[in-house]
Each structure stands twice: as C-alpha cells, then as structure tokens.
Amino acid sequence: MEAAAALNNWMMTTGRRSGDPVGIVSHLCASLVDAGVPLWRVNIGQRFANPLLIAWGVVWTPDGTEVYDVTHARMLTDGYIGSAFEYILENQRPLHKSLRGLDPARDHASYLEFAAEGGTDYYATLLDYGDGSQHGCTFATRAEDGFSPKHLALIEAIKPGLSSAMEPITMRKSTQSLLRTYLGDGPSSAVWNGAIKRSERSTLEAVIMFSDLRGFTAFSDTQSEQEVFDALDGYFEVVVQSVEGNGGDVLKFMGDGVLSVFPISGRADKAARCRQSALAAQAVLAGLATLNEHRAAQGKTRLDIGIGLNAGQVSYGNIGSQGRLDFTVLGGAVNVASRVEGLTKTIGAPVLATASVAQHAPDLFASHGRHEVRGLVDTVEIFGLVETSP
Numbered sequence: 001m002e003a004a005a006a007l008n009n010w011m012m013t014t015g016r017r018s019g020d021p022v023g024i025v026s027h028l029c030a031s032l033v034d035a036g037v038p039l040w041r042v043n044i045g046q047r048f049a050n051p052l053l054i055a056w057g058v059v060w061t062p063d064g065t066e067v068y069d070v071t072h073a074r075m076l077t078d079g080y081i082g083s084a085f086e087y088i089l090e091n092q093r094p095l096h097k098s099l100r101g102l103d104p105a106r107d108h109a110s111y112l113e114f115a116a117e118g119g120t121d122y123y124a125t126l127l128d129y130g131d132g133s134q135h136g137c138t139f140a141t142r143a144e145d146g147f148s149p150k151h152l153a154l155i156e157a158i159k160p161g162l163s164s165a166m167e168p169i170t171m172r173k174s175t176q177s178l179l180r181t182y183l184g185d186g187p188s189s190a191v192w193n194g195a196i197k198r199s200e201r202s203t204l205e206a207v208i209m210f211s212d213l214r215g216f217t218a219f220s221d222t223q224s225e226q227e228v229f230d231a232l233d234g235y236f237e238v239v240v241q242s243v244e245g246n247g248g249d250v251l252k253f254m255g256d257g258v259l260s261v262f263p264i265s266g267r268a269d270k271a272a273r274c275r276q277s278a279l280a281a282q283a284v285l286a287g288l289a290t291l292n293e294h295r296a297a298q299g300k301t302r303l304d305i306g307i308g309l310n311a312g313q314v315s316y317g318n319i320g321s322q323g324r325l326d327f328t329v330l331g332g333a334v335n336v337a338s339r340v341e342g343l344t345k346t347i348g349a350p351v352l353a354t355a356s357v358a359q360h361a362p363d364l365f366a367s368h369g370r371h372e373v374r375g376l377v378d379t380v381e382i383f384g385l386v387e388t389s390p
Contacts, residue, residue, distance in 0.1 A: 003035035004154055008161030015165035019172070024165045025058040026065045028158070037151045038143035040119060044127075045070075045085055045136045046166060048174035056173060082108040084124035085136045094125040094156075098146065114140050121146030127159055129167045137162070205270070207262040207277040207311045207357055208329070208337035209248065211239055211284065214304035214345070216256040223301070232256060234291050235303055242283035246276045252328060261329055264311070274311060274360035281307045281351045281385055282364075308341025309353035310334075336380075339373050343382060347371070351385035358383035 007028065015024045021044075029042050045057040055070035070080075080086055087095050099115040099122055114122065119140045127135040139155060141147055213219070213235060220228045236258065240250050243260045252259040260280070262273040284307060292302050312333025340352050347368050358365035365383035373380045 003031070004157035007031045007035075007158050008164075011158070011161030011165040015161070016168060018165075019169055021058050021067060021166065021169050022065045024162075024169075025060050028162060029060045029065075032154065032158070035154060037139075037147070037154060038141045039139060040142045041114070041138075041140040043138045044162070044166065045138075046170045046173075047133060047135055048170055056170075083110055084108070084122065084138050088124050088126050088136050089134060092126070094123065094152075096147070096152065097122045097124075099140070118142045120144065123147055123152055123155065125156065125159065127163045127166070129163060129170070131171075135166075135170070203313060204316055205264040205312065206314050206316075206329070206333070207248075207264065207273050207309060208314065208334050209243065209258075209260040209262070209277055209280065209307060209309055210334075210337040210341045211258045211260070211305055211307045212341055213256040214306060219301060227300070231295075231300075231303060234295075235288070235305070238287035238291055239284055242280045242287055245283060246280035247273070248277065248280055259329070259334070261314070261316075263316075270311070271360040274357045275364070277309050277357060278351075278353070278361045278364045278385060281309065285350060285385075305350060306341050306344035307351040308337045308339070308344070309351070309357045310337035310340055311354070311356040312336070332375075335375060336373060339375065340380075340382065343371060343373070347382065347384070349384035353383050353385070355381050355383065 010027065010031075011024065015027065018024065025042065025044050029039055033039050040061065042060040043057055044060075045055055047055045053069050056067065057070070058065060058067050084095050084097070097111065099111055099119045102111055102115055104112060111122065120142055122138065122140050124136060124138040127137060129135065137159075139147070219231070223231070235256070236253060239258045239260070243250050243258075246262075248260050248262040250258060250260045262277045262280075264270045264273045284305065288303060288305055295302065310333055312331070314329040314331040314333050316329050336354065340354060344350055344352050349368065352368070353365060358367075364385060366386050368382045368384050370379040371382050
C-alpha cells in the first residue's frame with residue numbers, strides 16, 4: 001500500500017519530531033480521507049500513569065481537531081464501561097460494529113449517539129507502545145456502505161507510524177503531568193527545564209504562605225486512619241484550589257502543614273502578589289467553612305486552620321543526597337512565615353501576616369500589635385486578615 005507507506009514515513013519522521021498531537025492526527029485523517037477512507041470521526045485515546053488523570057486523547061472531525069483529558073472517576077462511569085475502548089483492551093482484538101439497527105437496551109450509549117448523528121459504521125483497534133502499554137483508537141463513518149475491508153486494512157497498516165508519532169508525546173505528557181502533580185507548577189517547570197543538580201538553586205523574592213491544621217495531633221490520635229486521610233484530603237484540596245486560583249504555587253505538604261509560594265518578579269509585582277496571597281488565605285477560610293458544613297452534616301469533627309504570611313528573599317531549588325532530591329524553598333523568610341503561623345494560636349486569629357505583606361494590602365489587614373517571633377531579636381508588628389471568621 002503506497003498510501004500507508006507514505007503516511008507511516010511521515011509520522012515516523014516529521015510527525016514524530018513535531019511533538020504536535022493535533023497536527024499529527026489532523027494529517028493522519030486528511031491522508032486517510034485522500035486515500036479513500038470515508039472518515040467522519042476519529043478518536044486517538046492515550047493512557048498514562050497519573051494520580052489525577054488516567055488518559056488523554058485527540059478527537060478529529062471534518063470541523064476540527066481537539067485534545068481532551070480523562071479522569072480516574074470517569075473510568076468508573078458508563079462512559080467507559082461497555083465502550084469500544086473497554087472492549088478492545090479487555091479482549092485484545094479490534095472491534096468492527098455497524099451503527100445500524102442498534103438496541104438501546106444493550107448497545108453502549110456512545111454507539112447510539114454516533115448513530116443519532118448519522119454514523120453508519122464503527123471500528124476500534126489497539127495501539128501498542130514500546131514500553132508494553134496499550135492504547136486505543138476509534139474510527140466512525142457516515143458512508144452508506146460503511147467501512148470496506150480495504151479501508152480497515154489501511155487503518156491497520158498505518159498503526160506503526162501512528163504509534164511512533166504519538167508515543168513520545170504521551171511519554172512527555174505523562175512525565176510532565178507527574179512532575180506537576182507532585183511538585184507543583186514552578187518546581188515542575190524548573191526540573192523539566194534541567195534544574196536537577198543537587199544544591200542547584202536560585203534566589204528570589206516571594207510571599208510565603210504556611211498553613212497548618214489546629215489540633216491535628218489529638219485529632220489523629222482519636223480518629224481512624226481513614227478519617228484522618230479523608231480530612232487531610234479535604235483540607236489539602238481547599239488550600240491547593242485557593243492558592244493556585246490566586247496565582248500561587250503549592251510547594252510542599254508536610255504532615256498537616258502546607259508550604260506555598262507566590263514568587264515576586266519585580267518591585268511593581270510585589271503589591272499584586274501580596275494581595276493575591278491575602279485573597280488566597282481568604283479563599284482558604286471560605287473553602288474550609290464550606291468543608292466544615294459538610295463534615296458537620298456527617299457528624300464529623302470541625303477542622304480549624306492557622307495561616308502565616310511573610311515576604312522576603314528565599315533560596316529556591318534542590319536539596320538532598322546523591323540519589324534522592326527534594327525541591328523546596330529555604331531562608332529566613334520561610335522560617336518567619338512558619339513562626340507567624342504559630343502565633344495564630346495565641347493571638348486567636350486564623351490568618352496573620354508581617355508588615356512585609358500587610359503594607360501592600362492595607363484594606364485587608366488590621367494590626368494586632370507587636371509580638372515576639374522566635375529567632376528574631378526585635379519584636380515584630382503582626383497583622384490579622386480582617387473579617388475572616390466563617
């Protein structure tokens with residue numbers, strides 16, 4: 001097949017080097033259509049290992065091409081169970097199915113949807129990658145006669161090229177997604193771009209947010225392991241959404257503590273980042289109030305939090321041993337943020353900040369006077385976030 005040979009060659013060379021899934025799938029489908037395959041809808045599904053996402057893919061139609069993600073939760077729904085993707089992975093063979101005369105009581109909802117949109121025939125087949133993983137692709141047509149054996153043979157013939165072009169993209173997306181999940185945006189980008197040597201670090205100015213659950217030791221001693229993990233998951237979700245939603249980066253989970261940063265790119269950016277950190281703290285309190293409402297309805301213990309904010313110079317980078325590295329921020333500004341958070345217990349306010357943050361958002365803070373901060377010689381004026389009580 002000359003068409004298959006030409007397409008495989010393009011995907012193994014130009015397509016593979018491009019790193020562009022939309023461009024690859026668009027070229028694939030256009031080439032198949034030019035070769036006589038009556039395509040209407042194509043879905044190239046890619047699986048990868050990730051705690052949050054289980055797959056991604058590219059859907060092509062004559063109207064355009066787009067990328068999508070699939071969560072673990074979706075895999076447990078009727079959207080996957082009984083679908084063509086489940087069939088080919090479970091049975092290890094292609095599926096060729098007519099979309100005519102379907103039985104609503106037995107056929108998967110996706111087949112019914114395609115048929116309702118004018119689909120007449122459907123084909124699903126596996127893609128095998130070099131690491132042993134398997135992925136799927138589906139092809140649908142509106143042609144009156146459906147797919148012929150010649151059409152399906154051509155589709156099968158171009159799978160080596162398609163696998164060659166898509167596998168490195170999937171591997172990169174998987175790696176980047178894992179880095180993002182475990183390290184956060186800033187550190188993952190730094191590591192991906194080569195900041196991987198021990199003690200390799202940079203100095204920058206940032207707002208540091210340190211948050212901690214109140215009474216967590218007693219809570220963990222009196223609750224089941226499952227309840228402790230459920231509580232932490234709910235609390236962490238609130239903090240992460242609040243910080244990232246206001247332009248910050250969650251850097252580390254430390255037991256029940258969360259270390260977040262709002263990097264400052266210049267003098268003009270400082271006021272904006274300080275305000276963003278304050279708004280993030282407000283969002284945490286609002287989110288925690290909602291979480292506590294749900295917990296109360298379930299007869300569960302209320303969760304309380306303390307948050308400390310401070311701005312200053314930090315060292316940002318890798319520390320660890322030759323075989324095990326961690327990405328973190330270190331410096332006096334971090335220590336002060338942690339100790340200011342500790343003052344929330346004695347001052348009785350959930351969010352406290354130093355003047356380095358409060359002066360840039362005076363409408364959001366009120367002074368609580370000067371206090372001793374462990375490690376500092378002089379007392380420090382401490383400011384509380386106004387109107388934060390749920």
